[in-house]
Structures are given as C-alpha cells and as structure tokens.
Amino acid sequence: MSTTLPPEAAEAAARTREEVCALHAELPRWNLVTWTSGNISARIPGTGLFAIKPSGLSYDDLTPQSMVVCSPDGEPVDGDHAPSSDTAAHAYVYREMPEVGAVVHTHSAYATAWAARGEPIPCAITAMADEFGAEIPVGPFALIGGDDIGRGIVSVLRGHRSPAVLMRSHGVFTVGRDARAAVKAAVMCEDAARTVHLARQLGPVEPLPAEHVDALHDRYRNAYGQRSSDQ
Numbered sequence: 333m334s335t336t337l338p339p340e341a342a343e344a345a346a347r348t349r350e351e352v353c354a355l356h357a358e359l360p361r362w363n364l365v366t367w368t369s370g371n372i373s374a375r376i377p378g379t380g381l382f383a384i385k386p387s388g389l390s391y392d393d394l395t396p397q398s399m400v401v402c403s404p405d406g407e408p409v410d411g412d413h414a415p416s417s418d419t420a421a422h423a424y425v426y427r428e429m430p431e432v433g434a435v436v437h438t439h440s441a442y443a444t445a446w447a448a449r450g451e452p453i454p455c456a457i458t459a460m461a462d463e464f465g466a467e468i469p470v471g472p473f474a475l476i477g478g479d480d481i482g483r484g485i486v487s488v489l490r491g492h493r494s495p496a497v498l499m500r501s502h503g504v505f506t507v508g509r510d511a512r513a514a515v516k517a518a519v520m521c522e523d524a525a526r527t528v529h530l531a532r533q534l535g536p537v538e539p540l541p542a543e544h545v546d547a548l549h550d551r552y553r554n555a556y557g558q559r560s561s562d563q
Contacts, residue, residue: 337401337410341379345410348376348383349396355515360391362519364438364504371416373402374434374511375426380404382426386413406479417476424482425507429490434511436518439503442525443468447498453521453528454539460528461540461548462556463520465493473500481505493549496521 337345352374359365359372368391373384383399400411406423408415416422422435446453446468453468455461460468471488474480485505488497495517496506504521508514531537540548 341376341381344376344379345381345383345401346396348374349399349401351511352383352385352399353394353396355511356385356391356394358515358519359436359438362440362522364440364518364522365391366439370436370438371418371422372434372436372511372515373416373419373422374514376401381409382422384419384422385416386411387416389413418481420477420479421482421485421505424479425485428482428486429507431509432507433509434507434514436506436508436511436514437503438506438518438522440518440522440525442529443496443498443504443522444502445529446470446525447503448501450500452498453525454537455545456528456531456537456539457524458540458548459520460524461545462552463517464496464524465545465549467539468494468496468498468521468524471497471499471505473502476502 352372355372359370368388371385373382375382381401383401386398386400398413400408400413400415402415402419403409404427406420418437425432425435450470452470455467469488471484474484485497495508496504499505504518506514506517508517
C-alpha cells in the first residue's frame, strides 16, 4: 500500500520518518528489544497523522521509507508495509492524550519481569524521582491487536507523572512530548527496573519519601541541564 500525501504533509512525514527510523537504533543499542519486537511512533506535525515502525521487519532493515504513516484511527495511509501490530494502541493514546507526541513500546527484560509479576517499580532511587516523579505503575492485561492496550495505557498514565507504564504480562509503554523523550523514558525505565531488582536481592527496599520525590522531580524538570540565556 502506498499513497501520495499532499506536499506539505509529505515533507513533514519525511522528517518524522527519518527521526523515528534513527531512534529505533537506540532500542537494540540499550538492549530493550529482541529480534523484531518493539516499536516507536511519533506524531507528524501539522497533519493529525503519525509514523510508526512496520510489523515484523528486522531492525537492520529499517529505513525512513519503511516507516508507515497512519491516520488518527490507526489506518495506514502512506507506505509499502503493514504497520506494527500495536498501531491501534498508539492511535488510541494519540486520540486521548493530545499532549503526547510519541509512544514507545519495548520488552526490556527487567521491566518486563516486573510487568509479569504485575508489580509497580517503587520510586526508591533519585534517578527514578527525577525521570518519573513516582513509582512506575502497572497497567491491566490486554490482548494485542486492538485498542485495549491503548485504553489501559491512557487509564493509568492520565494524571500520573510517570511517562512509563508496565502493561501486565506484556512489557513497557512510554510516552513523551517527542520521540527522543519517549525513548529516553524507555531506557530509564529499564535502568530503574534493573537497579531496584538488584537492590531487592540484598534486602527490603523502601520508597523515597513523597516530599523528596517532589523536590527531586521539580529540580530535574526546572533546574537540571543547560538553560537558555534568557532564562
């Protein structure tokens, strides 16, 4: 299937396809996926469309042109491949959470182990307070293929500070204002899952006090990193 997008949409789609394709390389780089599992999608600015990884293609074979452009309902409108089997879930998130610019799905080992247990990852280290501002929550079990996964993601993350959710017995879904932010959340989720798991092998792990989590999260959001000269 391939169609011709209007020139303005085609230009925006080309830029988004390039970004989404390039960021897919980060998933195997950080050991977040195996074989062809996992996917990234991102909104195409000014169009109402989004671009997502094709279903079942090797990461080594991905190109910007192989990314599939989909409608708000998750229907493919431009591309030569079938989109990811998680497309309906991504589309549901975009429809219900307009602040979300990208969605990432991984099966990273440690975080998926927590998902298999149906257990949230407690906010027990400062890096978690920084990035997630809370525990990493668990979403309901849902079958792949329809929008049930998307419904579960939205029901958990709407109003929650965490950009990551562990969908029970499935894996990790993260959201972000853009694709890079959503990928970063997936990387940090696996790092937190591994660290807290290792800590629990040594004994009980206590979550950080809520006031410390709030302070750390605020500092990270508003003071960490380089600031522009007019701030």
